[in-house]
Amino acid sequence: GESVGLHLPTLSVQEGDNSIINCAYSNSASDYFIWYKQESGKGPQFIIDIRSNMDKRQGQRVTVLLNKTVKHLSLQIAATQPGDSAVYFCAENRAYKLSFGAGTTVTVRA
Amino acid sequence: DAGVTQSPTHLIKTRGQQVTLRCSPISGHKSVSWYQQVLGQGPQFIFQYYEKEERGRGNFPDRFSARQFPNYSSELNVNALLLGDSALYLCASSYRGETQYFGPGTRLLVL
Numbered sequence: 001g002e003s004v005g006l007h008l009p010t011l012s013v014q015e016g017d018n019s020i021i022n023c024a025y026s027n028s029a030s031d032y033f034i035w036y037k038q039e040s041g042k043g044p045q046f047i048i049d050i051r052s053n054m055d056k057r058q059g060q061r062v063t064v065l066l067n068k069t070v071k072h073l074s075l076q077i078a079a080t081q082p083g084d085s086a087v088y089f090c091a092e093n094r095a096y097k098l099s100f101g102a103g104t105t106v107t108v109r110a
Numbered sequence: 111d112a113g114v115t116q117s118p119t120h121l122i123k124t125r126g127q128q129v130t131l132r133c134s135p136i137s138g139h140k141s142v143s144w145y146q147q148v149l150g151q152g153p154q155f156i157f158q159y160y161e162k163e164e165r166g167r168g169n170f171p172d173r174f175s176a177r178q179f180p181n182y183s184s185e186l187n188v189n190a191l192l193l194g195d196s197a198l199y200l201c202a203s204s205y206r207g208e209t210q211y212f213g214p215g216t217r218l219l220v221l
Contacts, residue, residue, distance in 0.1 A: 043114075046212075
């Protein structure tokens with residue numbers, strides 16, 4: 001079965017609001033996670049990654065939080081823009097193999 | 111800098127045929143991974159190559175094979191195509207296999 005899974009298949013967000021996308025994983029030995037954004041007709045685009053020795057990592061308008069106690073990670077997007085509309089995947093990298101969840105489709109409302 | 115490139119972008123084949131997909135990694139990257147993405151799902155791992163050696167294989171039949179060349183480019187071959195092989199085939203490039211950067215994919219339709 002899946003080693004990572006997303007909580008909600010869809011998320012509708014008002015432009016300018018913050019978005020939060022959640023992901024759960026099952027293996028407590030997992031130590032490296034990556035968030036990808038996939039726009040229609042394109043390949044997944046790297047957003048941000050985090051290792052298990054960190055709880056939080058920030059990028060440009062994005063923050064990833066990792067809670068190892070409950071095996072949960074989240075991607076926060078600040079001031080969501082129309083260009084943020086896409087499918088978002090969390091992926092676990094174990095032994096150089098990426099395992100993906102099903103994805104959350106984010107739709108930004110004007 | 112050029113990202114990961116894949117060719118062709120689209121391909122239509124009939125059942126039973128064979129197909130070869132190509133990938134060029136980011137300059138300096140030595141690892142290439144292949145993934146299959148069926149519509150509405152996340153990518154599924156097929157193969158990883160590092161320094162021209164197969165380092166990992168996913169749960170795919172032997173009809174799927176791949177290789178990596180001295181210049182680190184890679185080919186994915188699928189024999190005896192089935193309708194269920196219709197998917198987006200993604201190539202991911204990395205220096206050693208950790209942070210993987212994806213190409214645009216090849217969309218394969220099997221009729």
